[in-house]
Amino acid sequence: xxxxxxxxxxxxxxxxxxxxxxxxxxxxxxxxxxxxxxxxxxxxxxxxxxxxxxxxxxxxxxxxxxxxxxxxxxxxxxxxxxxxxxxxxxxxxxxxxxxxxxxxxxxxxxxxxxxxxxxxxxxxxxxxxxxxxxxxxxxxxxxxxxxxxxxxxxxxxxxxxxxxxxxxxxxxxxxxxxxxxxxxxxxxxxxxxxxxxxxxxxxxxxxxxxxxxxxxxxxxxxxxxxxxxxxxxxxxxxxxxxxxxxxxxxxxxxxxxxxxxxxxxxxxxxxxxxxxxxxxxxxxxxxxxxxxxxxxxxxxxxxxxxxxxxxxx
Amino acid sequence: xxxxxxxxxxxxxxxxxxxxxxxxxxxxxxxxxxxxxxxxxxxxxxxxxxxxxxxxxxxxxxxxxxxxxxxxxxxxxxxxxxxxxxxxxxxxxxxxxxxxxxxxxxxxxxxxxxxxxxxxxxxxxxxxxxxxxxxxxxxxxxxxxxxxxxxxxxxxxxxxxxxxxxxxxxxxxxxxxxxxxxxxxxxxxxxxxxxxxxxxxxxxxxxxxxxxxxxxxxxxxx
Numbered sequence: 001x002x003x004x005x006x007x008x009x010x011x012x013x014x015x016x017x018x019x020x021x022x023x024x025x026x027x028x029x030x031x032x033x034x035x036x037x038x039x040x041x042x043x044x045x046x047x048x049x050x051x052x053x054x055x056x057x058x059x060x061x062x063x064x065x066x067x068x069x070x071x072x073x074x075x076x077x078x079x080x081x082x083x084x085x086x087x088x089x090x091x092x093x094x095x096x097x098x099x100x101x102x103x104x105x106x107x108x109x110x111x112x113x114x115x116x117x118x119x120x121x122x123x124x125x126x127x128x129x130x131x132x133x134x135x136x137x138x139x140x141x142x143x144x145x146x147x148x149x150x151x152x153x154x155x156x157x158x159x160x161x162x163x164x165x166x167x168x169x170x171x172x173x174x175x176x177x178x179x180x181x182x183x184x185x186x187x188x189x190x191x192x193x194x195x196x197x198x199x200x201x202x203x204x205x206x207x208x209x210x211x212x213x214x215x216x217x218x219x220x221x222x223x224x225x226x227x228x229x230x231x232x233x234x235x236x237x238x239x240x241x242x243x244x245x246x247x248x249x250x251x252x253x254x255x256x257x258x259x260x261x262x263x264x265x266x267x268x269x270x271x272x273x274x275x276x277x278x279x280x281x282x283x284x285x286x287x288x289x290x291x292x293x294x295x296x297x298x299x300x301x302x303x304x305x306x307x308x309x310x311x312x313x
Numbered sequence: 314x315x316x317x318x319x320x321x322x323x324x325x326x327x328x329x330x331x332x333x334x335x336x337x338x339x340x341x342x343x344x345x346x347x348x349x350x351x352x353x354x355x356x357x358x359x360x361x362x363x364x365x366x367x368x369x370x371x372x373x374x375x376x377x378x379x380x381x382x383x384x385x386x387x388x389x390x391x392x393x394x395x396x397x398x399x400x401x402x403x404x405x406x407x408x409x410x411x412x413x414x415x416x417x418x419x420x421x422x423x424x425x426x427x428x429x430x431x432x433x434x435x436x437x438x439x440x441x442x443x444x445x446x447x448x449x450x451x452x453x454x455x456x457x458x459x460x461x462x463x464x465x466x467x468x469x470x471x472x473x474x475x476x477x478x479x480x481x482x483x484x485x486x487x488x489x490x491x492x493x494x495x496x497x498x499x500x501x502x503x504x505x506x507x508x509x510x511x512x513x514x515x516x517x518x519x520x521x522x523x524x525x526x527x528x529x530x531x532x533x534x535x
Contacts, residue, residue, distance in 0.1 A: 011373075053370070068340070068341060080390045089392040089399065096393050099387075107428075139383055156387050159386055170343070177329075189319075257479070274339065280443050283463065291468045299523060303516055
């Protein structure tokens with residue numbers, strides 16, 4: 001059965017390719033550090049299962065240390081010149097858009113087909129497996145169609161990866177911090193403190209504490225999923241539902257959306273806010289948050305009013 | 314009233330807030346916060362390192378989508394961004410604000426159907442959407458400086474976020490709906506996913522109205 005192990009092996013090989021290409025790039029300012037950075041990620045994907053938790057932890061610390069020392073840095077990955085791209089556009093025209101449809105189409109087909117092919121693909125990982133399969137098919141198609149020089153897939157991937165830089169591992173590291181917070185009992189403490197912020201009997205204050213708590217705790221954790229059980233368990237269920245007779249459906253569903261407003265405001269939600277700023281080469285790391293904060297604030301108010309007005313009928 | 318628990322495990326949260334406020338390197342902030350909360354909860358240093366390693370290892374799936382970088386790089390090598398720009402330069406009616414409005418609707422509707430992976434920052438914003446809106450903005454205002462271009466590109470990424478966040482919860486089988494259902498179930502309250510996802514619709518419409526209004530205003534500013 002195809003599942004996460006095969007996908008992790010593939011991902012490990014991609015990172016290993018970048019490690020090797022960086023090592024061979026003599027024009028790279030931090031060649032050894034950059035190569036070691038990609039190699040450690042590859043090691044984690046290819047062999048992390050056979051290390052102890054402590055050794056995996058040392059790999060994390062080494063990655064962060066390398067990042068602080070300037071890894072992965074920027075080299076000179078081979079790519080096409082502006083003139084070559086213009087020539088390619090003149091030949092291929094709008095057909096250049098077609099490969100962009102491969103990954104979405106495979107994701108779509110996989111989502112519907114894989115669950116029917118019992119035993120071939122791990123049913124819990126259909127989305128990620130489809131993504132990996134789409135990547136393989138798209139790279140193969142592009143190599144056959146455009147016939148770039150050997151190694152272009154590695155070099156072009158490295159060009160983008162160097163553009164994102166150390167932020168590549170930030171989402172995974174932040175997800176890990178969420179687990180450490182869980183171990184340390186941060187959620188329980190916040191859940192115990194949150195009700196203290198509410199004056200007795202005020203419905204509006206209780207709703208505000210709930211939606212505000214969802215947004216703020218989501219900002220701190222970078223993830224509404226981590227905030228939901230804490231705020232729903234601390235305020236939503238005991239005070240709004242049990243204490244004031246609110247509708248758990250409205251409070252749960254809209255409360256989660258109030259948390260999403262916090263995601264739009266948080267650098268901790270690196271996947272959505274920090275990584276795209278890097279992918280688009282924006283000089284301001286917080287540029288995406290700056291672009292979306294007015295929308296987030298308006299929608300947070302909307303969600304608060306929605307619960308206040310419709311959960312207590 | 315029960316006694317308050319020890320507050321020391323919250324040290325990590327304080328470190329996160331302070332770290333992002335002074336714009337320290339986020340990787341260093343995260344590691345410092347892990348140690349802050351771990352030590353605050355009475356864990357030993359090797360224990361914290363092991364917990365960090367275990368969590369990082371378990372969360373590898375988060376980094377799997379980087380597999381797409383070679384695909385996007387190869388498409389860019391073939392001239393995809395140039396093709397997107399050329400298309401926009403020919404289509405004068407496609408203003409930056411109209412492109413983003415259409416994308417917002419597309420992203421909300423497809424996410425509501427559960428198709429969250431067919432677009433995204435790596436899949437669609439970097440190779441297609443950002444070059445298109447940048448080309449449209451520059452075509453309509455040739456004097457646009459770098460700062461202005463970066464603002465338009467940031468708005469493209471923001472529009473992708475707003476679209477997926479406030480579309481996906483209409484889909485029944487999305488993780489957040491299942492989490493709400495499971496949480497309420499553990500408290501003895503049985504709800505159907507459909508009841509929950511129906512309540513995502515008002516906010517989805519409000520998101521299109523609020524963000525759409527901002528995009529429309531962006532198009533009206535000279």
